[in-house]
Structure formats: structure tokens, C-alpha cells
Amino acid sequence: MLTRPGRAAANTAPSASQTSARLRAFLAYYRPHLPLLAADVACALIVAASALAVPLCARWITARLGSPQGLGMPEIWAVGGVMLGLLAAQVLSTLFVDYQGHMMGAKMEGALRRDLFEHCQKLSFRFYDRERVGQLMSRITNDLFMLGELYHHGPEDIAIAVLKFAGAIAILLYVDVPLTLLILAVTPLAAIYALHFNHRMGVALKRSRARIAEINERVEDSLAGIRVVKAFVNEDLEARRFAAANDAFLESRREGYRSEAYFSVGTVAFGQLLTGGVIVAGAARVLQGGLSVGDLITFLLCVAVLVDPVQRLANFARLWQLGWTGFERMMEVLETAPDIVDRPGARVLPRATGAIAFERVAFRYEDDGPPVLRDLSLDIRPGEFVALVGASGVGKSTLCALVPRFYEVTEGAVRIDGVDVRDATLASLRTNVGVVQQDVYLFAGTVAENLRYGRPGATDAEVIAAAKAANAHDFISALPAGYDTDIGQRGVKLSGGQKQRLTIARAFLKDPPILIFDEATSALDNESERAVQQALLGLAHGRTTLVIAHRLSTVRHADRILVLAEGGVVEEGTHDRLIAADGAYARLYRVQASL
Known part of the structure; x- marks a missing residue:
């Protein structure tokens, strides 16, 4: 009998067999x-x-x-x-x-x-x-x-x-x-x-x-x-x-x-x-x-x-x-069994070329909850820069979270290089995927320790290179002890933009073939945003990149922009083509431009 902790579990008397176990x-x-x-x-x-x-x-x-x-x-x-x-x-x-x-x-x-x-x-x-x-x-x-x-x-x-x-x-x-x-x-x-x-x-x-x-x-x-x-x-x-x-x-x-x-x-x-x-x-x-x-x-x-x-x-x-x-x-x-584990016979996924396929994917967070994604099919080519835009709650972050198996699909399959992600070991799958999440999280410790969380064995030169790529090296060098500066719990001693750039540098240092940026530039000022965009474009070369963005200015250079709504993907194309089509994307862009 599996239970989950919390008030319900605390008030449930264990069975005789459970007590014996x-x-x-x-x-x-x-x-x-x-x-x-x-x-x-x-x-x-x-x-x-x-x-x-x-x-x-x-x-x-x-x-x-x-x-x-x-x-x-x-x-x-x-x-x-x-x-x-x-x-x-x-x-x-x-x-x-x-x-x-x-x-x-x-x-x-x-x-x-x-x-x-x-x-x-x-x-x-x-x-x-x-x-x-x-x-x-x-x-x-x-x-x-x-x-x-x-x-x-x-x-x-x-x-x-x-x-x-x-x-x-x-x-x-x-x-x-x-x-x-x-x-x-x-x-x-x-x-x-x-x-x-x-x-x-x-x-x-x-x-x-x-x-x-x-x-x-x-x-x-x-x-x-x-x-x-x-x-x-x-x-x-x-x-x-x-x-x-x-x-x-x-x-x-x-x-x-x-x-x-x-x-x-x-x-x-x-x-x-x-x-x-x-x-x-x-x-x-x-x-x-x-x-x-x-x-x-x-x-x-x-x-x-x-x-x-x-x-x-x-x-x-x-x-x-x-x-x-x-x-x-x-x-x-x-006694709460992990619901996402390696399947029997799961194989190590080698360094991926980056082809991602969503095959009739459906997903809901709870068994009896409303569906977030329904019958969604999508192919992303190796090295393609794809942006996901749309209103909040349509499943952009959820879609990206299915790639490294942070959640399990309810129906359908997600494949990387033709391999169902459920058939790959979790460690090898997530080694191939770098994620910068909207919720910035840094650990207590130094700047260098936080950056090396992306690759613990990285050299000082590699750490500095990743920081430069994320437009973070200059502000890090200006800190009292540079890369050895203690940033406090959750990076409390840094500004929001500085913390965001460190998390981007951490992902750069990991050097994965697939990159996922979930509102990664949301906390940056305009100047830093432009610098990070250039770094992101450079890093994206030869890598499959998924970018979730509410600020549409960050995805103008995407190879393909996907507009998601409750019904799934309602539009796709380049920025210029979607503006010319004068559809959902163009309306979103005009609303933001008027702000």
C-alpha cells in the first residue's frame, strides 16, 4: 500500500501488513x-x-x-x-x-x-x-x-x-x-x-x-x-x-x-x-x-x-x-514510489543530434484533472531554434517539461532522435537536455560553485567562458571576491537580472545538445537582454533550442515560432511570416508593442 505524506497520510491508520512491513x-x-x-x-x-x-x-x-x-x-x-x-x-x-x-x-x-x-x-x-x-x-x-x-x-x-x-x-x-x-x-x-x-x-x-x-x-x-x-x-x-x-x-x-x-x-x-x-x-x-x-x-x-x-x-x-x-x-x-523511473531495459542515450518529436501527446497533471495538452503532434529538427508563445496556461512550459521527463505523458510519446524518452535512462536523457527555468534558483555558496553545478568538473577557464557567453563575467568580476563571492541563500545578494544570467551561464556550462529556455530573459533589463539574446543565438548554433517567451522581442530570430492555444498549435512560422498572416501571433505582438 503506497501513501503520500501530508495530513491525509498522517490520519490514515496503517494496515496490519503495512505495519509488519x-x-x-x-x-x-x-x-x-x-x-x-x-x-x-x-x-x-x-x-x-x-x-x-x-x-x-x-x-x-x-x-x-x-x-x-x-x-x-x-x-x-x-x-x-x-x-x-x-x-x-x-x-x-x-x-x-x-x-x-x-x-x-x-x-x-x-x-x-x-x-x-x-x-x-x-x-x-x-x-x-x-x-x-x-x-x-x-x-x-x-x-x-x-x-x-x-x-x-x-x-x-x-x-x-x-x-x-x-x-x-x-x-x-x-x-x-x-x-x-x-x-x-x-x-x-x-x-x-x-x-x-x-x-x-x-x-x-x-x-x-x-x-x-x-x-x-x-x-x-x-x-x-x-x-x-x-x-x-x-x-x-x-x-x-x-x-x-x-x-x-x-x-x-x-x-x-x-x-x-x-x-x-x-x-x-x-x-x-x-x-x-x-x-x-x-x-x-x-x-x-x-x-x-x-x-x-x-x-x-x-x-x-x-x-x-x-x-x-x-x-x-x-x-x-x-x-x-x-x-x-x-x-x-x-513508501511513496517515484512515478518516473528508468524502465526495465532502459538504454543510455548517447549525445543526441537533437531531433524531437511529439506524437499525439496528451497530458494532465492529475488523473481526474482537466487536460493541459490534447493530441499534440510536433516535429523539431536537429539544431532548430523554436519559440513557443501564447497565453498563460496553454501548456508551453508543460510541453517543454515532457522532453526531459519531468512529467510523464498521459498519452502518446515524446522521442529524441527517434528514441522514446521513456526508453532512455533518466541520467543520460537529462544530460542531453539543459533547462533554464522561469523560477530562478541559486544555491547558497559562491558564484563558481553555482556555475559548476552545471558541470562539477569544469575548469576555471570553462566557467569563465560560460559566464562571458551569458553576459555575466563583467558583473561577476566586479563582485568583492569575483567568482569566489558568496551570494547567500537563493542568491539573495544579487539582483534579479544577475541571478538570471548566472542560471543561464550554468546551463551554458553543461553544454547539452538540447536547450530549453523557459522565460530565461524575463528578469533582464533591455541592455542585458540584448546581450544574452546574442549569446543565446551563438550557443544555439548546432543545438536544438526551445524558447518559451512572453516578451516576443526575444524570439524574432527564431527559425520557427509556434503559437499555442487551448486547441494546440494554432499558428507556426517565422516572425515576419506570422506578422504578415495577421493572425494570433500578430495580435499578441501588437498588444505588446502598444504597452
Whole structure:
């Protein structure tokens, strides 16, 4: 069963088979660390065994003190030496568990975070069209924090709890059966109490995780758009929206803390009641002659040991709820299969000549949504410079996005050099296609690092040549550190035109045989636009180039201009021919010329 993350997925209870599959996936992360896990559990058992040995040493001493043969100093020193040895073993084992065990958990948490991030990289544009970055960030960061603790403390706490509980009960049964049966009668009540509030904690924690994800979403959205916020003087509006999300989170935590408080006080009260009951009942047994004072001391020491497993199981339950809810939210993403992947038998597409064919292509963004393209057929020759114009929403950007398979055609086929793009590997297909999108995006880092994103192994000379081709070299050289200048998050330290030219240079550096420019000159001033147009024409030589443009002045030199409308391609030809035809293109051109 595949689900998508978000509110709907968060509110859908997983099936039994899905829970079983998730549990197997959870345990699979132990596989690379099995030797370390075995050592960790072994050390945990040593800690438990050394704790159980103390009451036995105390019973041996008290029994010998009351016996006719008495107890000599050599024997006392010998028992003291044994107890010191047990303490040394306990300390060393605890050190190993605390350090190596925690490192094991941290490595497993890191592996989970890596797998989730890599899976997000594989998901298509369609996935990101419906998901929010803040929600995904929360799953990659917050939701995995407690998983490392769960992976570490889970096996350790269970091993110690089981051995201590079983060992303490065995010792108690050996010392006095009636008192032990009294303890065993109370234990199920404590377990039922713990399970009840443990379940309530789980529900509250899952709700809390969803709420903190909404806060991340709110913060990411507001801070990324801080210039828009300030431009519209909407700081108070954003503060109110954040306060609403924050209050919802606090309310979800209220129920969680309430259940956790009842849970914790119950386990503490159980230990105190158990100790008090043993003191009263044990004293009565001593008066009746059924129990010696030494046995009562042993019993009390064992009860103290017995309380620790209860507290450890309570801690495990808390960690389980914290970790498992995060793991489930992570799995909701991992179980979302990429809808655009390499077909079985997909082949590597060599460097293309650039022939592109759209064969009766239809496309819609959602299965039940309206069609964006219908029965569109189009042939683009190798090296041809083709411009796509038309009103917003007629499918120009969609048409271009089908070439590198950012989206999958609903019907028909897109071919490059006669090869269906679905039969080529994604890596080789997208290596052949360079895209400069309307939404300019630069990464935090230097100018050179952003340019080399187009080709990581490019030399300095190649980087500079690409910048010159995009009319960017002069302004880059004027920056404080030139190509080594840090441009900030999303290139915040640059103007809109400068950022646009860097993205064009990045595509130039990639040097693909097919170029797609989606409103690539929209943010440029007139002078820069003319310079980039000349660079674009030079780069387009020998390459197939698709240009989407609302500013028709950018496509006057195109080999062919395609005018798209809701019915598909309604006109095509050169600029002069379309102007002479006095059709849809000429009307668009006159409207822009009058502005």
C-alpha cells in the first residue's frame, strides 16, 4: 500500500501488513551493525547480572553471620573483592553501552536520514507539486531525532529488563514463595496501567509531530517570502498565522505531557508500593518465623532490582512512541514510489543530434484533472531554434517539461532522435537536455560553485567562458571576491537580472545538445537582454533550442515560432511570416508593442 505524506497520510491508520512491513524495515537497519549490537547487548546483560549478584552476596554474608561457624575477615574481604570486581565489570560495560551503543544509534539515524533524503531526490515534480517543503524538512530532521535513541536503548533496555526481572523473580521465589506471589499479583495491574497511558502518549505524540511539521512549514514559507511579507506590511498577519500554528502544537503537547506525567508517576508509585508492601508483609513473615532477617534484607535488595526493569520498560515505551511515530512518518515518504523511473531495459542515450518529436501527446497533471495538452503532434529538427508563445496556461512550459521527463505523458510519446524518452535512462536523457527555468534558483555558496553545478568538473577557464557567453563575467568580476563571492541563500545578494544570467551561464556550462529556455530573459533589463539574446543565438548554433517567451522581442530570430492555444498549435512560422498572416501571433505582438 503506497501513501503520500501530508495530513491525509498522517490520519490514515496503517494496515496490519503495512505495519509488519514497516517493522521489518525498522529492524533491517540493525543489519550492518550486528557485531556491535551483540557486544552492546552482551554488555547490557553484564550490567544486569552484576546488579543481581549484589543481593546474593548480601544474603550469603547475612546467612553466614547468623550461622554457628560465623564469618571471618578473610571471607568478608573475599566477598568485598567479588563485589568490587562486579562493580568494575558494570562500570566498563556501562561505558561501552553509553558510548558505542549511542554511536551505533547515531549511525543508524544517519542512515535513515540519508535514505530519506536520497528518496526525496528521486521523486518527481508531480510529488513536489502537492507536498510542502516544510513538512518534508520536518520528516528529515525532527522526526528522526529520537530514532537513534530508540535504536540504541531499545535492545539494551529490553535485555536488561528481561534478565533483571527474570533473575530477581527467580531469587525471590527461592527466598520466599508467598511474598513473591504477592509481587507477581500486583505486577499485571502495573502493566495494564502503563499500557493504557503508553497508548495515550503515542496518539498525542503523533499529533504533536504533525503540528511541529506545520510550524516548520509556516516558518519556511514566511521566511522564504520575507521580502513579500515586508512589501505588503504583513508582519502582523504572519505573526498571527505562526501563533495559531504554535498554539495548536502546544495544545497537542498538553495531552502528551499529561499522559506522560500519569505514566511516570504510576511507575514511581508502583516501585514505592512494592517496597512498602514487602517491608510490611516481610516483617509479618519474620515475626511468624517464615522468613529470616537476612532473607528480608535480600528480598528488599531484589525488589530494588525489580523496580529497575519496570522503569526501563517505561523508558523503552516512551522511546518507542517517540521513535516509532517518527519512523512511520518517514516511511510514509519512503513508501511513496517515484512515478518516473528508468524502465526495465532502459538504454543510455548517447549525445543526441537533437531531433524531437511529439506524437499525439496528451497530458494532465492529475488523473481526474482537466487536460493541459490534447493530441499534440510536433516535429523539431536537429539544431532548430523554436519559440513557443501564447497565453498563460496553454501548456508551453508543460510541453517543454515532457522532453526531459519531468512529467510523464498521459498519452502518446515524446522521442529524441527517434528514441522514446521513456526508453532512455533518466541520467543520460537529462544530460542531453539543459533547462533554464522561469523560477530562478541559486544555491547558497559562491558564484563558481553555482556555475559548476552545471558541470562539477569544469575548469576555471570553462566557467569563465560560460559566464562571458551569458553576459555575466563583467558583473561577476566586479563582485568583492569575483567568482569566489558568496551570494547567500537563493542568491539573495544579487539582483534579479544577475541571478538570471548566472542560471543561464550554468546551463551554458553543461553544454547539452538540447536547450530549453523557459522565460530565461524575463528578469533582464533591455541592455542585458540584448546581450544574452546574442549569446543565446551563438550557443544555439548546432543545438536544438526551445524558447518559451512572453516578451516576443526575444524570439524574432527564431527559425520557427509556434503559437499555442487551448486547441494546440494554432499558428507556426517565422516572425515576419506570422506578422504578415495577421493572425494570433500578430495580435499578441501588437498588444505588446502598444504597452
